[in-house]
Amino acid sequence: MRTIEECLAHAPKRIMLCGHKHPDGDCVGAVMGLYHYLNENSSCTVVPYLETPIESLQFLTEGFPFRSDDGNGEQFDLAIALDASDIERITAGLAAFQQAVEKIVIDHHETNTLFGDRNHVVPDASSTCEVLTALMQEEKIGTDAAAALFTGIVCDSGVFRYDSTTPETLRTAARLIGKGIPFSWIIEHTNVERKYDELKIASAIIHDSVFLPEERFAYAVADLDIQEKYGVFSKDLGNVVTDLNSIADTDAVLFIYWNGERYKGSLRSKSAIDVAAIAASLGGGGHIRAAGFDSDLAPEEIVRAVLEKIRAQREERKA
Template identity: 45%
Template sequence: MNNILDCITGGIRNVGIVGHVNPDGDCAGSVAACYHYLRDNVPSLHIVPFLQELPYGIRFLEEDLPIRRDAGEGEKFDLMISLDAASVERIGAGKAAFLSCENTVCIDHHATCPGFGKENLVLPGASSACEVLYGLLTRDRIGYSCAVSLYTGIIHDTGALRFDNVSPKTVLIVSDLIAKGIPFTRIIEESFTEKALVEMKITGEIIKNSVLDEDRHFLYGVCPLEMQQRYGLTPVELGGVVAEMNEVREARVVLFMYQFEDGSWKGSLRSKSDVDVSAIAVRYGGGGHVRAAGFSFQGDPEETAAEILQLLPTGGGRK
């Protein structure tokens, strides 16, 4: 597969696009970009972008994007495209439609992704699913909305071009997208750096209560349901907390654990050393990248933090 349009053969009329559970900027950005690109270049297609509820900062992507949470009873697609989902289990909205479709495409950048489509393009070296998708598009055919979506995804998965998943190629892609006249400063501010005061306040309480192991440079924080209810927030609004924790100088490995309505927990891991947090996440049935990974678990967050501490080297790994 060299070009996404190669997948649109004669008999393809209905296309569904899916991302992962709890969509982030790269997931929603890549789904939106794929939608806009196909809509702009193959107007005869019926295209459905499936996404779960988006965090506030990236809801601008919903403009001009007819998002659906689920496929209708018996609704069939000729082609299903998955973006940024590291496994078939991780697919969020539209999962049943993906599973029941014979003609599937998997586009991703997670090293742990097996490539679960009939056609696959998994590039673990790429900064983001948006970067992988860009490689399947024809430059001159990328319209404004597609460019905004691709840029948003790259910005979110690279921490605004700060992480070491940025390659010269990533920067060239960003250059190309900026040349399309997109509001690149506003996208970073509105979707990435700005937060509601209440989100800043809950982050403050989580960091105030966080625990640092000075030997292993391990910092962890916990946000139970009770705390979320006190601030009137839900897990979807806690996506930025781990990044703030990661800015603590003494921390080399960071774990943020937050609880969901059903009592289960999500653990988000970050590393600023040579500790590979995706290997830790995999032990708990999750996945991700060397420096950013996640997993779900049941049980006690303090015990989970104590277990993970034991997996870390003294010194917290080389920086």
């Protein structure tokens, strides 16, 4: 696929867009970015499906009619799934996606299962928003679309710090900045600012974290007790793993938190360790430098399993 306009080859009248559960900046940015692009440049009815995003991303959805149900009974000529590596990852709009006449998948996850009739997956791209922008005609991108797409790129590239950032990522971001978007506000609001209570619980979790210098590894656990003590729950703990990853002399970090049903593990690495492989071995997935999984194991067992995998990767590298 070379252009978004190719998606419209069968002249759809009703289009639905969807992303994945617990939508991150790239997911919300892609769904809303494509929503604005199609709305402004086609005569189609476009319905974005998204779970309600976290507060720092709500500036992208506020005032726009997105839907969070599964869309059962809704008929669409075309469905486009964005940033979802697997159909199992779709929640909002899932039924509408499955019932659609034509299904297209646009993504950047190497692990994408290619569940569309047409699949456009670029595993080397920093973000789905980068993939999507490349498919758009620059002159047709308005400021609302540009702000959404830029948000996705900065969120998934860690503001251009991850090695998924390429010259093309920066060129794409530059073109979007050229649309006159408040780019420094977007970076600050989505990647720097934190709620006071979130910062307090993060400090407490880091205070009790464990750093193993000889393993170049650190981990922390947020069980239900600490979440209740601070009144901050799993969906607002997303930054803690980034805090852990800022510890010097670590190659990989692990943050384990109770999400109300199970423990979730969130992994980050700076170099040397492929955390996507570790997450996959524990039933999850993600990228080389950022990955996650759900687990029925106790936190100490999760730590043990992850440490074993890290050691194995080091051994393999030496061999």
